[in-house]
Amino acid sequence: MYKLLIVDDSIIIQQRIRNIFQDADVNIVGMANNGVEAIEMFEHYKPDIITMDLTMPQMGGLECIQQLIAMDKDVSILVVSALSDKSTGLKALQYGARGFISKPFDQYKLLYALQKLIAAKNKHRLAQITDK
């Protein structure tokens, strides 16, 4: 089972994502309130999938994505953020995020995204194994 980290400065959103993923095929290892916490938790738990807000205090999502990808280029980051400006979302993709879900989201959209990420992750792992 893949490990998942939730990064969002809103506790309400954190809880909502956690509730949606409660019965999903994923192990939620932590919830971070900002980029700095996210990086600490990442070092500790080594999650495979991260849901990432973009606008957060201390360290925003864009910078956090850059640092996380620098630490582990295989980590799957799903941006979950209010979409005020599409170019910010696109920037996140350029920095290494794998997908984008705009707030407000419904549970089906989020579960679908998780399913897609897990499938992409499995495929990626399989490719790595066969390459070896």
Place this chain on the structure above:
Amino acid sequence: MLFPILGLMLLIAFITILSSYANNKVKRDLVILDAIGHLEDNFYDIALDIQQLNITTSSQSSDITSRLTKSTTQIDTLFDALQSGGSYQNSADKTIKVNELKTESSRSELLKLSVIWQDYKTQLNNLNDPVATTKLANFVYAQKNSISTSINTIAADSFAYTYRWNTIVRYILLIGPLLISLYIAGLAWFYFNRVSSSENQLQMAGKRSDEILSAVNEGLFLIDKDLVIADEYSKALEGIVNHTKLAGKRLPDILSKLVSPKDLEDTKTFVGQLFSEWVVEDLVTDLNPLKKLRTQVPTELGGYEERFLDFRFSRVYEEDEVVRILVSVRDISDAVRLEKNLESEKQQSDRQLEMLSTIMNSDPNILQHFIDSTLVRIDNINDILKTPGSTKKELMNKATEIYRELHSLKGESSAMQLDSFVSRSEDAETKVKYLIDKREISGNEFLSLAIDLDELLNLTIFVKNLTDRIGFIGEGINEQVNVFANNEKPEIFDKKLAKAHEQLVHETTQTKQLMPQSAHNLDANLDSSNGSMAEEATQSLNPDTTQNIANTSPESADSIANFYNQFAQEIAKRNHKQISFQCLGMDNVMLTPEQVNLVKDISIQLLRNSIVHGIEAPQVRQQKDKPPVGRVNLILEENLNEGTATLSIMDDGQGIQYEKLRQAALASGKYHPDKVAKWTKKELLRLMFVPNLSTAETSTEDAGRGIGMDVVKTLVGKLKGKLQINSKADEYTRFSIIFPTFH
């Protein structure tokens, strides 16, 4: 491909084997022919040698004898070989293998020959005297023909056999290559057919996809990593993006006319990310910058038309690698428009719901009053519209009167917080204002007002029905109204009915004041008051209702004060002012319904004026060392001895702004600047009552139309009253209207 080649090889092998077999046969028979030739030669040699032996000396005979011995051996060998297979030495001493003779005729001839040969050989072995030799020579001579015949027969037989096989070989050599050629030709034909049919299929497939591309009403095209559009794209695309000959062009060049530079940049990034395997295709659709793209497209008439285009991007893979992106574009303008219509319908129903909640929260009496007075106003406006008038002045007067009614309606509905009424009456007001400002009115231009009027009437009926349905009105004094509002479309424009209604209200009010407890008197009063309508109305007025009328009185007084307070606070809130409002004596003075309405209209106008123009903003008041909350009083008192009443509205605001009035006069351009400069305060005050001259900076729901005081002046005129204005700068303003209460 493998089987045809295998077949060809097998065919060649078969032909080769067949021909070599036939060849062998031919060769073998040729050897037999040789052997027979050899046999004949030996016979011939023996015959020759015997003749020589017959005539030669014995000194030479040993040579001949040895030759005879050799020939004899040879013939024996050859007989053996031809009879049962074997080998012999030819003249070049080479050992030749020979097969036995096969045909029956050859074998019998060979047998005949061997019988002769046995004789021959016996005599040869006894050649010890010349007699024997001569005898043999004779014998040889005698047998020459039969030997030759036999050998010829055998040879001919063999030859026929050889010839047959030779012919077979010839045929094989002829037919073999022919067969091979035919086979190859067949193969070639087969493959050619197959290729051409697959080529046909390919062509058909191409044609079909062309058909799809030309018939589909979506824009479909492929782009590569450099955003270059592929040669094949759907015909509809050109129309949708308003661009022709798109093959080989870059997508950004096509889009540059349709989207903002920022969206264009985003599009490039977005497509770039789609080519990156890392990004999950389904999880980036929210970032598509061309989703529901709003754009302006030039029309044939030279103008621009708003259109909504929806671009969708999907990856095209080739061996697990994204090689192209399939882009589909749809014109979704109709769908978006439909969505907007639904949205506006929803908003409308929201508004109705909002209205419902306003109604639920309103004081029933005030609400009833509002409904009544709105119906009267709409009736008035209708009357004004019906009044004939064709001169410019008449039309202008009509417009101004309608404007006043609409303005009052707007004021009242804003006090009631009935936003739908406010916006509708404001729309109509703006229209009329436009006509007035234009100063060129034709009768037709009032036509569009009928629609607004109808809408306002519908709204009123809607509110009326709602209140009826909710059921908290329909008791007490308000019951009377139902008489003429029960019909779906009340005959509000029927003057007679309205008059009867007015009369009824009037009478009831009087009755209430004078004989509160007497139901009988009330009935009598009503009976005597007016015609048939009053009678009808009476039927709904049972004795219980009379009781209600009496009970309603104090509640009603309270409601009127509440109504003004609600209204005043609402205006203050909208204009960011703070006020404490006091309303006194509004129900203490006995007035006719007409007077009640006029007093109410004047109060509304002047209250609005005081709050908007008089009371300063809280900060400003604090700077002036005044409490931030302004005071506004509305007082009605009866001057009993004089038979008059005084309505006064007072505020502790900034006082009359004479300089602002002067500036407004200058700005209007209607007056000579020199004269304006010399005007006294009294002369400036007169400006307040000039229509279309406003001192407010911007036009709002509450101020800025330059009509308020104009209306007040007219209303005061209708009350037959006098208007007094007292004011002190930064301290107060008071408007007092003194009017006769006699009716």
